[in-house]
Amino acid sequence: DQQVKQNSPSLSVQEGRISILNCDYTNSMFDYFLWYKKYPAEGPTFLISISSIKDKNEDGRFTVFLNKSAKHLSLHIVPSQPGDSAVYFCAAKYSGGSNYKLTFGKGTLLTVNP
Amino acid sequence: DGGITQSPKYLFRKEGQNVTLSCEQNLNHDAMYWYRQDPGQGLRLIYYSQIVNDFQKGDIAEGYSVSREKKESFPLTVTSAQKNPTAFYLCASSILALADTQYFGPGTRLTVL
Numbered sequence: 001d002q003q004v005k006q007n008s009p010s011l012s013v014q015e016g017r018i019s020i021l022n023c024d025y026t027n028s029m030f031d032y033f034l035w036y037k038k039y040p041a042e043g044p045t046f047l048i049s050i051s052s053i054k055d056k057n058e059d060g061r062f063t064v065f066l067n068k069s070a071k072h073l074s075l076h077i078v079p080s081q082p083g084d085s086a087v088y089f090c091a092a093k094y095s096g097g098s099n100y101k102l103t104f105g106k107g108t109l110l111t112v113n114p
Numbered sequence: 115d116g117g118i119t120q121s122p123k124y125l126f127r128k129e130g131q132n133v134t135l136s137c138e139q140n141l142n143h144d145a146m147y148w149y150r151q152d153p154g155q156g157l158r159l160i161y162y163s164q165i166v167n168d169f170q171k172g173d174i175a176e177g178y179s180v181s182r183e184k185k186e187s188f189p190l191t192v193t194s195a196q197k198n199p200t201a202f203y204l205c206a207s208s209i210l211a212l213a214d215t216q217y218f219g220p221g222t223r224l225t226v227l
Contacts, residue, residue, distance in 0.1 A: 004156070034215065043118075043204050043218030044157070089156060101172065102216060104156035 003027045004092050006105035014113055019077040021108050023090030026071065030092040034102070035064060035075045038087045047088075048075070080112045117141065118219035120205050125224045127199075135190045135222050137205030143217075144210035146188035150174065151202045151221075160203075163188055164210060192224065199226045 005024045013019045023033075031052040036044035050057040050064045050073065057064050063076045077084055090105040118139040127133045137146065145164045149157040159172030163182040177196025182188055188207075192199045202223050206216040 009154070036218075041123075041202075041221065041223065043120075043206075043220050046215055046217065049215060091157075101159055101162070102157075104158075106154060106156040 002105075003030075004090055004103050004105040006088075006090055006108050008108050009106070010109040010111070012111045012113060013080050015082055016079045019075075019080045019084065019110055019112065021075040021077075021088050021090075021110065023073050023075075023105055024071060025073075025092050027092070027094070027103075028071065029094040029096070030103075031095050032093050033064070033066060033073050034091045034093075035062075036089045036091060036104075037084075038089060038107070044089060077110075080110075082112050082114050085110055085112045118205060118207055118217060120203075120219040120222050122222060123220065125222055127224070127226050129226055130194045132191055132193050133199075133224065135192065135203055135205075135224065137188045137190065137219060138186055139188075139205075139207045139219075140186060141207055141217070142185070143207035144185070145208045145216075146182065147206040147208075147216060148172075148178070148180065148188070148190045149204040149206065151204060157204060160190065199224060 003026050034049040035047040037047050038044040048059050048062045048064050050066050066073045087107040087109050089107045091102040093102050121136045147162040148160040158174050161180040163169035179191045204221045205219040208216045
């Protein structure tokens with residue numbers, strides 16, 4: 001049972017426009033969410049995170065929104081640049097107990113066209 | 115220059131052979147992790163370790179083994195018992211108190227012929 005879902009395998013946007021990547025989760029115990037960016041044949045790099053006590057976190061061109069009631073989060077990239085083209089993974093965890101496991105979605109391939 | 119190194123970048127092995135993937139970090143992180151990525155799939159946790167000489171199974175530990183004799187090193191052995199070993203393997207580490215954010219190495223592509 002997939003607990004973190006990224007239902008769009010791919011997304012294509014024009015340079016300068018907004019990219020919106022979506023992520024849904026089913027486990028209501030998750031209380032911390034992260035986005036990673038991954039280029040082919042490289043390891044993922046941490047992008048931005050959000051705690052469940054917040055509904056928005058912003059870092060430069062990247063903003064993550066969290067809607068707890070809908071169990072939905074989204075990553076906004078504004079403005080999108082060709083260098084943003086990569087696979088974006090959403091990840092979630094439950095901070096309680098001693099389990100440090102991150103649960104990842106399957107990823108969304110973002111292509112930013114010049 | 116701190117970071118996580120994985121070697122080699124590409125590895126080829128014959129079916130039935132065990133193979134060990136290296137992961138070293140000089141970030142002084144307490145926790146280390148091994149993930150596997152398959153095409154069109156997210157990252158799946160194989161094993162993780164929070165302290166030296168201790169490790170726990172992740173979601174897909176069958177056919178794999180690990181050791182954590184040093185804080186800096188967390189090698190992964192892919193045994194002949196692993197039915198589909200060909201994959202991209204990623205090692206990660208984190209500060210134990212901030213285990214939310216894991217930092218990844220560049221990965222090793224293992225191909226079993």
